[in-house]
Amino acid sequence: MKVSKTYPLKLNVNGEWKKAEVTPRETLLHVMRERLSHTEVKEGCGKGDCGACAVLLDGKPVNACLTLALQADGQRVVTLKGIGTPDKPHPLQESFIKKGAIQCGFCSAGMIVTAKGLLDKNPKPSREEIGKAISGNLCRCTGYKKIIEAIEEAALKLRRTKNDRR
Amino acid sequence: MINSHILSQEFEFVEPHTIGEAVKWMAAYRGNAKFMAGGTDLLVRMKMGRARPEAIINLSKIPALRYLIIEPGLRIGVLTTFRQIERNGFIQKRYTALHEAAKAVTSIQIKTMGTLGGNLCHGSPAADSAPPLIAFGAEVRMIEGDKERTIPLEAFFSGPGQTLLTRKELMVEIQVPEPKANTGSAFVKLGRVSADLAKVSVAVVIEREEDFCRDCKMVMGSVAEIPLRTKGAERILMGRKFKEDLVEKASLQVSEEIKPINDMRSTAWYRKEVSKILVRDAINLAWKRAV
Ligand SMILES: Cc1cc2nc3c(=O)[nH]c(=O)nc-3n(C[C@H](O)[C@H](O)[C@H](O)COP(=O)(O)OP(=O)(O)OC[C@H]3O[C@@H](n4cnc5c(N)ncnc54)[C@H](O)[C@@H]3O)c2cc1C
Ligand code: FES
Ligand code: FES
Numbered sequence: 084m085k086v087s088k089t090y091p092l093k094l095n096v097n098g099e100w101k102k103a104e105v106t107p108r109e110t111l112l113h114v115m116r117e118r119l120s121h122t123e124v125k126e127g128c129g130k131g132d133c134g135a136c137a138v139l140l141d142g143k144p145v146n147a148c149l150t151l152a153l154q155a156d157g158q159r160v161v162t163l164k165g166i167g168t169p170d171k172p173h174p175l176q177e178s179f180i181k182k183g184a185i186q187c188g189f190c191s192a193g194m195i196v197t198a199k200g201l202l203d204k205n206p207k208p209s210r211e212e213i214g215k216a217i218s219g220n221l222c223r224c225t226g227y228k229k230i231i232e233a234i235e236e237a238a239l240k241l242r243r244t245k246n247d248r249r
Numbered sequence: 250m251i252n253s254h255i256l257s258q259e260f261e262f263v264e265p266h267t268i269g270e271a272v273k274w275m276a277a278y279r280g281n282a283k284f285m286a287g288g289t290d291l292l293v294r295m296k297m298g299r300a301r302p303e304a305i306i307n308l309s310k311i312p313a314l315r316y317l318i319i320e321p322g323l324r325i326g327v328l329t330t331f332r333q334i335e336r337n338g339f340i341q342k343r344y345t346a347l348h349e350a351a352k353a354v355t356s357i358q359i360k361t362m363g364t365l366g367g368n369l370c371h372g373s374p375a376a377d378s379a380p381p382l383i384a385f386g387a388e389v390r391m392i393e394g395d396k397e398r399t400i401p402l403e404a405f406f407s408g409p410g411q412t413l414l415t416r417k418e419l420m421v422e423i424q425v426p427e428p429k430a431n432t433g434s435a436f437v438k439l440g441r442v443s444a445d446l447a448k449v450s451v452a453v454v455i456e457r458e459e460d461f462c463r464d465c466k467m468v469m470g471s472v473a474e475i476p477l478r479t480k481g482a483e484r485i486l487m488g489r490k491f492k493e494d495l496v497e498k499a500s501l502q503v504s505e506e507i508k509p510i511n512d513m514r515s516t517a518w519y520r521k522e523v524s525k526i527l528v529r530d531a532i533n534l535a536w537k538r539a540v
Contacts, residue, residue, distance in 0.1 A: 087259055106255075107262035107305060110292075113254030126254065130293050134358060143332070143361045148254070149292050150362070153262050154285075154307065197357065219356020 097165030112147035123163040134220030137193035144200040163192040174237040184233035186224035261304035280416030287362035290371040323425040327366025346381035346434035346452045353438045372412040379476035380452035380468040390422040406475035433539030437531040448515040453531040457539035472507035500528040
């Protein structure tokens with residue numbers, strides 16, 4: 084059998100540099116889950132349709148299932164855990180819980196990551212803009228209404244805390 | 250099997266930093282490698298076993314392919330993403346149909362990774378950038394070894410998934426002429442849901458002189474084997490005084506000209522019917538914008 088050639092990979096995951104030797108055929112999704120234990124990155128469709136695997140790559144939302152790990156070499160990857168943790172949740176995570184925007188939870192990681200990508204660029208999105216931003220993130224449970232409300236509420240909270248600090 | 254974190258096939262991975270290196274690598278693999286831009290089409294095809302390259306030549310580390318120059322026409326490096334097109338205010342104003350096509354691409358994730366070069370080179374009749382770019386008269390520049398050629402985008406597509414690119418050829422630039430004054434344009438797309446490939450799409454570019462339509466270009470997506478220019482419908486409007494019944498006539502003519510198929514997204518019959526409405530809307534929008 085042909086032995087796969089491996090290549091060095093360097094990724095900044097949630098602020099920490101990680102190294103791995105990978106083969107070209109490993110997707111970013113695979114390396115995150117299986118090599119670096121970031122199982123908060125979910126796999127749904129595996130072909131770009133559902134957004135469960137969304138991560139921020141250099142600040143922009145992409146589908147990790149349609150990205151080779153080597154394509155991300157040298158770049159910053161942010162996952163759900165990089166946005167907030169149970170002890171220090173991000174306003175998006177708080178409002179998702181509070182508003183009931185999470186049912187089975189499978190879409191939530193990708194949804195929150197994508198919403199973070201939006202709010203970083205646009206702190207005051209309209210409902211329509213929120214809807215557009217999450218159009219590549221499928222949720223089979225909630226019907227999206229509560230998700231959109233949760234993102235709106237988090238945006239409001241983030242704007243308030245920013246103003247308070249001024 | 251598509252639900253895999255690891256692609257089932259073995260391949261090598263090379264990362265050139267210049268255009269010269271990229272074409273040399275392709276020659277070294279005797280055309281059996283694949284260039285990769287964003288990978289959103291290529292990786293899906295590889296996961297499905299429809300593409301089996303010996304190697305991937307990743308283009309994304311070549312700065313000379315990543316630019317967007319306004320001069321006053323457009324020069325678009327092939328690595329320019331849908332997201333960059335969508336966010337460019339000048340393109341929104343002067344090349345509105347191209348802006349609307351970028352906006353209509355499925356999702357933010359796909360817009361972030363998907364490039365214009367990849368969209369065209371994949372050769373799909375549903376490629377959203379093709380109708381507006383053809384309607385604006387775009388040309389594409391390609392390189393193989395030390396040979397270079399520039400051809401009209403209208404002649405680039407040759408069948409579903411097929412283009413004039415040879416196995417070793419690299420597309421480097423998309424050139425779009427400056428629209429004449431008093432030109433308006435529109436792109437209208439109908440998907441199964443808003444986040445999907447087009448069932449039918451149409452781009453219209455109209456040059457207006459008072460109440461007359463001086464020039465008109467109309468190109469449709471997903472209605473034939475390639476993105477299709479509907480010249481018969483263009484002729485109905487061209488040089489005439491703009492009137493509602495002419496718009497009606499042009500939209501009926503379109504349903505004669507197109508050759509849609511039945512597939513998972515739609516039936517041929519439905520595509521013909523809905524085309525009439527899409528074309529009417531696009532013509533009216535383009536006309537209104539041509540001031
Ligand atoms: C979930 C999903 C939704 C999508 N929605 C849409 C949509 O709404 N509208 C739409 O138009 N498309 C859509 N697509 C298709 C795809 O995202 C676009 O066609 C995208 O623009 C492809 O660009 P890329 O950079 O990812 O191409 P890649 O996958 O990198 O390349 C595509 C093909 O072109 C070749 N290639 C790339 N660059 C060059 C070059 N410079 N020279 C020569 N050959 C080259 C590659 O070898 C490959 O065969 C969708 C895809 C997915 C997975
Ligand atoms: S698993 Fe990546 S988009 Fe569905
Ligand atoms: S909460 Fe179940 S898929 Fe969204």
